[in-house]
Amino acid sequence: MSRNLLILGAAPNLGELRDTLVRLEDTIIFALIERSQFKHNSSIYEPGKMHFKDGYQGSFLSWFLKEVECVHARVRRYQSPDEYPFTDNLPEPVLAPLDYPPVLVDPSHININDEIFDAYVNTVVPGITVAGDDTNYGSSATRDIECLQALSRRIHYGKFVAESKFQDVRTHDEYVKCIKEQNRDRLMELLTNAPVEELLLKRLKAKAIIYGQDLSSASLDSNGTVNSGSVPLVAAVADCGEERVKTRVDYDLVVSFYRDYVIPLTKEVEVEYLLHRLDKE
């Protein structure tokens, strides 16, 4: 969320929040495309596989992520209510804190980055990379961190969405009743918007096909015009279904990852946020 909106203290506008989630689709798809250029390099995910002089026992990725987040913490990245670290015990910022207005109510206790990390490492990476080891460990981990940070931001945005729904006068009383009853299932029903999810998955497949196309020189004529014969149209793919368009990232995996992990984890964040929304009132 832009800081201006946070500074204004405006109640989160659901339409604007959804626009941000749509834009994060692009960030995530391109981050996955960037990671897919390297082989799986599974050793960077295995704790203890690499030796660290300070005796660190985690995986290379976890070590690199810790190093990156320490630097980002010093420039106050994690004081922003829409940023959540994967690493504990980060250093204090060198910059003075910004006065973010309390748009959210005590959001810091919800951090599901461990689940995001496991889903990404165990499901996404093997699905978007070729098996093998090309020794591009630093580059692979750099791309992994970009993917993880974008996924964390997207999923924890569920807090803003939940606050927006809680403040909606049309449903406020129902949310208050469910929260007082700690009715997790009813809260999930209330906050779920199936049409939005369905449209999202269709849009995501189209984006992954379009963004994932390799518009190499072979696809362009001397004028730089795209040779339509080599660029499968999304409609053609969508209509004929069984045709497997060759793209830089497996678009079916992108869709299934959102369906099976990103959306459910976002809703998990929404429910957890709402369950504690009245704790301090």
Ligand SMILES: C=C(O[C@@H]1C=C(C(=O)O)C=C[C@H]1O)C(=O)O
């Ligand atoms: C984020 C929202 O809440 C839920 C989660 C969604 C998602 O993760 O994409 C989409 C719709 C809702 O079921 C929303 O209503 O926009």
